[in-house]
Amino acid sequence: MSNTPAKSGKSSVSKARRFSVAPMIDWTDRHCRFLHRLLTREALLFTEMVTTGAIVHGDAERHLRLNSEEAPVALQLGGSEPAELAKAVRIAESYNYAEINLNVGCPSDRVQSGKFGACLMAEPQLVADCVRAMRDATDRPVTVKCRIGIDDQDAEESLDRFADAIVDAGVDALYVHARKAWLKGLSPKENRTIPPLNYDRVHRLHQRLPELPMMINGGLENLDMAAAELAHMDGVMLGRAAYNTPMLLAEVDRRFFGSTAPKPELPDIIRAMADYADRECASGTRVNNIARHMLGLANGLPGARQFRQILSVEACKPGADSAVMFQALDALSHPPLAEAS
Incomplete structure (x- = not known):
């Protein structure tokens, strides 16, 4: 603050x-x-x-x-x-x-x-x-x-x-x-x-x-x-x-x-949010209070449905931490066949 x-x-x-x-x-x-x-x-x-x-x-x-x-x-x-x-x-x-x-x-x-x-x-x-x-x-x-x-x-x-x-x-x-x-x-x-x-x-x-x-x-x-x-x-x-x-x-x-800076990429966003979640959770914030704002990050990508499910369900479980964000990111690299087609 x-x-x-x-x-x-x-x-x-x-x-x-x-x-x-x-x-x-x-x-x-x-x-x-x-x-x-x-x-x-x-x-x-x-x-x-x-x-x-x-x-x-x-x-x-x-x-x-x-x-x-x-x-x-x-x-x-x-x-x-x-x-x-x-x-x-x-x-x-x-x-x-x-x-x-x-x-x-x-x-x-x-x-x-x-x-x-x-x-x-x-x-x-x-x-x-x-x-x-x-x-x-x-x-x-x-x-x-x-x-x-x-x-x-x-x-x-x-x-x-x-x-x-x-x-x-x-x-x-x-x-x-x-x-x-x-x-x-x-x-x-x-x-x-x-x-x-x-x-x-x-x-x-x-x-x-x-x-x-x-x-x-x-x-x-x-x-x-x-x-x-x-x-x-x-x-x-x-x-x-x-x-x-x-x-x-x-x-x-x-x-x-008119910025010429590189456009932010999703993996970098996930890493930055995970670092932020680690700091916040150390002060008592629940990770789902952060992850809920990230549900739309993968919209339009293969695996987006699984990405949202992990962030909305797994992040609410007791003991959940920033690892769920990387788990969600990994779902985009290995989407279910139905979503990848």
Whole structure:
């Protein structure tokens, strides 16, 4: 963990926003981010959403802990009380986060009951107050992640009003998921796929506010789709596509940042993750908590099914250690005949 306060670093994080991996609850923990950082040195990574209450009144160290190798990482907060958000930001000051992001996009019932997430799109002035309070508490960039609207809102007028409010509050950048969130009638899972994508609406918002750094999210299933959006936007954000097929991240630095470094190869990734697991397990982490993020590494390769099975089953057994990762890698060299054909 790095407890060294970060410098403002607005120029470096601005570059990293060209490609980012979305915050995903229960997925983008520090073990996941360590893996993703092995695959891309340049992209901006995000924490899971962390509520202000968990930081201010709970175990802040558990929620904010970072591996020093992860940077640059954005901390995403969930909350709607400006003073509480400011307290959480001040606590996070001793951790090496590149920016602080406010969640105004999550549609889950639990989030709504706490009056934060996507339901805040109905209260742009409150979000503006939150942004001001967060900016007063840090010199790091303060950003917002939102939807294009909620429920029956007019996605033109309401999104413009929302964006104008947070721009007036001094927001440093905006990430827009190009779908509405339906807070009544759709589950969080359904909200990720059923509301229609509207990339054009996000493009128009950026055309109207060209000085505001703006990134697009939602439905970007591969790097070709992501690259096409850079004709309109300052950056792209991928979520489940990056998580479920993490090796696509190995192409990001060359394709989106002009890197000439060698592309990371799977055996090197496995060895690095095994070394990381050895260090973590010595401190009490269970190897399956790390291995679960690696299931998609072999997607598309002969033996991928056996690779996933070893990491998901063998890693959960008592006494399991990093050896299961090499066992899974070996399955790719000797795939079952049915998979190899």
